[in-house]
Amino acid sequence: MEFSLRTADATTAKTACLVIVAAEGKLTGVANAVDKATNGTLTALVKSGDFSGKKGEQLLLPVTNGLGAQRVLLVGAGKDALNDQGFIKLVKAAAKKLVALKVKDALLCVEDLDVTGRDMAWRAQQAARLCGEAVYQFTKFKSKKPPKVALKKVTLQSSKGSATIKNALANGRAIASGVNLARELGDLPGNACDPSYMATRGRAFAKNNPKVTTKVLDEKQMKALGMNSLLSVSAGSDNPGKTVIVEYKGGKKTDKPVVLIGKGVTFDSGGISLKPGQSMDEMKYDMGGSATVYGTMQTVIEMGLPINLVAIVGCVENMPSGKATKPGDIVTSMSGLTIEVLNTDAEGRLVLCDCMTYAERYKPQAVIDVATLTGAIIIGLGHHPTAIYSNNDELSEQLVAAGNESADRGWPMPLWDEYGEELKSPFADLQNIGAGRAGGSITAAAFLAKFATKYNWAHLDIAGTFWNSGANKGATGRPVPMLVEYLSKVAK
Numbered sequence: 001m002e003f004s005l006r007t008a009d010a011t012t013a014k015t016a017c018l019v020i021v022a023a024e025g026k027l028t029g030v031a032n033a034v035d036k037a038t039n040g041t042l043t044a045l046v047k048s049g050d051f052s053g054k055k056g057e058q059l060l061l062p063v064t065n066g067l068g069a070q071r072v073l074l075v076g077a078g079k080d081a082l083n084d085q086g087f088i089k090l091v092k093a094a095a096k097k098l099v100a101l102k103v104k105d106a107l108l109c110v111e112d113l114d115v116t117g118r119d120m121a122w123r124a125q126q127a128a129r130l131c132g133e134a135v136y137q138f139t140k141f142k143s144k145k146p147p148k149v150a151l152k153k154v155t156l157q158s159s160k161g162s163a164t165i166k167n168a169l170a171n172g173r174a175i176a177s178g179v180n181l182a183r184e185l186g187d188l189p190g191n192a193c194d195p196s197y198m199a200t201r202g203r204a205f206a207k208n209n210p211k212v213t214t215k216v217l218d219e220k221q222m223k224a225l226g227m228n229s230l231l232s233v234s235a236g237s238d239n240p241g242k243t244v245i246v247e248y249k250g251g252k253k254t255d256k257p258v259v260l261i262g263k264g265v266t267f268d269s270g271g272i273s274l275k276p277g278q279s280m281d282e283m284k285y286d287m288g289g290s291a292t293v294y295g296t297m298q299t300v301i302e303m304g305l306p307i308n309l310v311a312i313v314g315c316v317e318n319m320p321s322g323k324a325t326k327p328g329d330i331v332t333s334m335s336g337l338t339i340e341v342l343n344t345d346a347e348g349r350l351v352l353c354d355c356m357t358y359a360e361r362y363k364p365q366a367v368i369d370v371a372t373l374t375g376a377i378i379i380g381l382g383h384h385p386t387a388i389y390s391n392n393d394e395l396s397e398q399l400v401a402a403g404n405e406s407a408d409r410g411w412p413m414p415l416w417d418e419y420g421e422e423l424k425s426p427f428a429d430l431q432n433i434g435a436g437r438a439g440g441s442i443t444a445a446a447f448l449a450k451f452a453t454k455y456n457w458a459h460l461d462i463a464g465t466f467w468n469s470g471a472n473k474g475a476t477g478r479p480v481p482m483l484v485e486y487l488s489k490v491a492k
């Protein structure tokens, strides 16, 4: 996908589709110019009641006498100012329509929208991201391939051109690229995307890129490091676990890196604590943390951010077998803490904790783990925000702010000692679940907190945000936009 900026009059633009917005009850800016150039077509449509400007309304005008465009997509902007999500909804729907229309290019005019507190640069970045996301297709396993999306070029209309807006378009494009990588990895089934496949994709970052190196730890190497907690999860699977480490050196040698850790459970059956069958297929998405860590790495590389970034993804399959870990088994983690595994379905934390100890060697400025960790967070927050936990208030606030700025929101959660106390085991240093189901996402985070003793750390529970179920089943790629925004601020 290609993005560019146009400052000349929109009415003369040669484009397959001119996308314009019109508020309810008034024609201003580009809509007004288009109305004038087309001999009052829009005024007539409003008068006849064929277009009212209601928020979300769309009307395609196939005839465009007086314009350079081959067709016009009229989008209703409503009466009131839009918030971020309102803007996104309109642009997303317009992009979807452009894909359905099979046009090769379009000119998008969103400057006249009243978006509270958001300048053209913000709109440009979001528009590029949303158009980039709209062309995502996952057709790998269809024997009859649906046609490739035609949309190749989107131009943004702006009365003023600037390097800032051009840069915002490039950033939006890079974010969409990372989001789409995360979606692709998420949508791949467990028999295609297993730990070895994740290792292959991790190695690809380092190809032809002197700033990137990839290291893959196999089970033998992990055993030597003492990563027995992670290994206890892959014990039941015939596919060996892998920890993949991707290092990007875009900053100065002396800059402390940010470490991103991803939960990479390529399929979570629950292990011996087997899950019920209902929707179990969706547990192919249990590597969403790793997918979004890879997606973020992809975007950071494309943007060339001047930071040092390390991605550590713990990739395993959680399966039941004669070799699988059993409830009651006790394992010694890399940190030395012993863990009583009371439920083999609480496996994500067992994977992450060893990756967290491994991360200590980087003396990082911050460590952020990303994980589809608990069903409980969906009960608590639903599917709208990513849950944010942290042992450092400033880091937590930075992530909340990054979520707001990128419109990929997160919400802070508590991490009080009381939650951690539920993890006391009669036989080991820790048990891997809390006293009951109550506060399940928080006790999971409290478990991880026990391993974050050497650095500032945050944990993102993305169980509610990484994928959609139902008719729109598919990965979202969240929270790549939030993480990229956070890292962009680190770079400054």
Ligand code: BES
Pocket (backbone or CB within 6 Å): 268, 286, 343, 345, 346, 347, 348, 372, 373, 374, 375, 376, 433, 434, 440, 463, 464
């Ligand atoms: N991968 C799941 C969490 C999950 C479940 C995410 C459903 C999205 C939808 C995780 O490994 C898990 O099974 N967690 C258990 C923990 C429990 C056994 C303490 C859960 O949430 O039920």
Ligand code: MN
Pocket (backbone or CB within 6 Å): 268, 270, 344, 345, 346, 347, 348
């Ligand atoms: Mn599980």
Ligand code: ZN
Pocket (backbone or CB within 6 Å): 265, 268, 286, 345, 347, 348, 372, 373
């Ligand atoms: Zn899981």
